[in-house]
Amino acid sequence: MKLIELKIHPSGKDGWGSKDLVFANDITQLYGPNGAGKTPVIHSIAFALGYPVRYRDDIMAKCSSVSLTVEHEEEFFTLERYISDRFHIEVSERGSNEPRVFYNEQEFSQYLFSRLGLSPLALTTNKSEPTYPYISTFLPLFYIDQDAGYTSAYKPPGSFIKDQYAEMIRLGIGIAPKHSFEAKRFLIEKKRKLDLVHIQIVNTEEFIRKLEEQSDGDNVSVAELEDDLGKLRYELEELRNSFDATNDADYVLQRLIREKQNKRHNLFSSIKDLESRISGFNKIKGEIEIEINTLSLNEESRRLFSSFKDICATPGCGLFTSSSDSYGKNLLYLRDQIKDLDRNTSFQKIRVDEYSSTLRKLDEEIASLESNLTREGENSHTTSLIAAISALTRSIIDRQGKKEVMERIESERHDYVQLLNKRRALQGDISSFEGGASSSNDIRILEFRNSYRKKIIEWLDVLSTMNVSRDITVDSDFNVLFGTERLSQFSGSTLLRTVLALRAAFFELFISMGCTSIEFLIFDTPRQHDIETKDFAAFIARLKNICKDNRAQIVFSTTEYQYNAAEGDIEWQPEFLGFEQPMYLGVIDNNQVPS
Structure with missing residues (x-):
């Protein structure tokens, strides 16, 4: 206010x-x-x-x-x-x-x-x-x-x-207040809101991930895309108005080919990086499976020892109880790790397939642009010019679509941060309510x-x-x-x-x-x-x-x-005349007295 x-x-x-x-x-x-x-x-x-x-x-x-x-x-x-x-x-x-x-x-x-x-x-x-x-x-x-x-x-x-x-x-x-008179009721309400925020956070994370997949993994900002769009539009306009359109068309085609080759190189590197991650995940998974086998052998040995009457003379002696509990916990932990690795591997394979599909499209676009470079022959100059204009138009449409996706990603990320802050605030309120007057959680x-x-x-x-x-x-x-x-x-x-x-x-x-x-x-x-x-x-x-x-x-x-x-x-400043000095309050001229 x-x-x-x-x-x-x-x-x-x-x-x-x-x-x-x-x-x-x-x-x-x-x-x-x-x-x-x-x-x-x-x-x-x-x-x-x-x-x-x-x-x-x-x-x-x-x-x-x-x-x-x-x-x-x-x-x-x-x-x-x-x-x-x-x-x-x-x-x-x-x-x-x-x-x-x-x-x-x-x-x-x-x-x-x-x-x-x-x-x-x-x-x-x-x-x-x-x-x-x-x-x-x-x-x-x-x-x-x-x-x-x-x-x-x-x-x-x-x-x-x-x-x-x-x-x-x-x-x-x-x-949250330190001494709430209705702490229990508000605690229930805060927990209900926290559950809803958790769901919103998970949904937003998934939506952002899908949007990032649409962006082909390009880590470019909206400002950079806007700058690219400006250059492409300017280039298209110049090409349309140029007196030497054929040479300009060849230059545009060559530049677009270089850009797409650079993008292809980056995409290829990303695919290799993902494949390397998948390979690493598989190696870790193999090592964990070896650890599980080792744990299983140890458990079999424990059972064998416990069957010897000289070692464990009475039924249920409890000598190997802690070992058995440890085995169960370790086995559960290792299997959870394998599940996480399988999920990550599956996700990375999906991304490899998507990047590979984009790579094939880039190869087709590069081949098409190279085939349209000016060659000796009838109508070759016109073909080159049309191809350049067409390629620039496609690039503008592509950049515009990507810009819209990146704008949505930035908006969703902003909302995501707001949700994280809201969750943090609710968790703090819950800590305060649960801790009571002495809480400093x-x-x-x-x-x-x-x-x-x-x-x-x-x-x-x-x-x-x-x-x-x-x-x-x-x-x-x-x-x-x-x-x-x-x-x-x-x-x-x-x-x-x-x-x-x-x-x-x-x-x-x-x-x-x-x-x-x-x-x-x-x-x-x-x-x-x-x-x-x-x-x-x-x-x-x-x-x-x-x-x-x-x-x-x-x-x-x-x-x-x-x-x-x-x-x-x-x-x-004081503007009314007083007996000894100017005053902030005084009689106002033409004062309208309410009837």
Whole structure:
């Protein structure tokens, strides 16, 4: 979800409102002195998204509502929330005549999560009761409040969900919850989906294999085929328009003959390689059969020994039990290997037959082209020209068909990778559900923790954070340990820089993973006496690079540091006259008061 436009509406003729505040694609900066009203504007973004905000009395009295237009997956909708003690949000969707009205955060959160493509599961409260996440529990990952936001990596207005920070990160990056209240039901559903994905993967593999067979084993890209087609079409056009068509025709025929001879050589090499593989498979199969015979002789010897009463005096003595079990396992393993070799041999023989058929066709085409080269005799020049045009046309048709096959192969391979990722995600979810609260089997969590640790170190360096260990550990709940110290042990400039590093590291990683539910990071004014201007400038510059390389937005307010807006950036400045200084909110001229 991206931010498009914000507007604060006045209450009555003398109420306070804002201009139409349009968000930048990259960085939106609010630059103004203390008391200019930056914080109410920043608060209004979160407020319109359902976040609980406590406005001062003058805002409550002078402003009526906040409207925020957002976009998600090319769909635009406007959220208008009324400034009052009661929860009241109206959502207007483009193409819909009637707005949707919400009177509590729970229903609105369910709606917005659904619109953003998130599917929250029932979680567990601190009192072991079922609950669902709210916008007020999720948004603090991307919104840093001026008052308490710079004291922690996650500072929600309330914490009622068990391991709430970890659960919100899991929700954002698409990983199963740690404390699902309905784990068993969802485990069954995930396993059912996994079985379906397995079937899709096998079918896709088989389809790709058949398409690759149609491509005659040529390992060429769509771009290369497109380039070949362009050359062939150009050559055909030149031949048609040439004044010396006979010589040009001979040249084209000779070039096509060389191309087909090269292709024949490559195909012949591929056939020899496949035949060599088949021979190797047969040798391995023979060695395995010898091993099976040896095992059989050993088993016969065991039976003979066990029949001697001096060695095994009592029936069922068990002396050779382990040997018998080992024989059975080894025999089964070797026979499975022979089955695999037989399958591979059969598949390679099919490919040899297909390549041999293609080779015979190439030989016929080469012979036909050679027979049409210009010879002395009546009508020979015309025959050569017609043959060249015909050969070029066939080559174009052949390349076009192969291009379509390769395009389909690339499309299927892309879908195949998506299916593998989906299977991996389902397997991770199943591991999490089966492992319960202490589970750390999901490889995605391990990868995220490792990447998060590296990003934190990078951002600490960007902010020139001193006296903080780079020996960082991220635990299974995404809490960070700096050597032997926790974040709560820091204060002043060190705490501010570290919190900024944690927030930026998470956001960069979140965006780079392709997560699109939230695509913005909002910083209310940090205490700039705790951070040097050059370090904060380096911090914003790095965020700008993230915005340029990804679909991401940064919104921040500042009193001292003024960012030099570049392409894709916007600076919001206070434009209303105040008693002592310009303000972001004020009386709007020609205000239309609702009747």
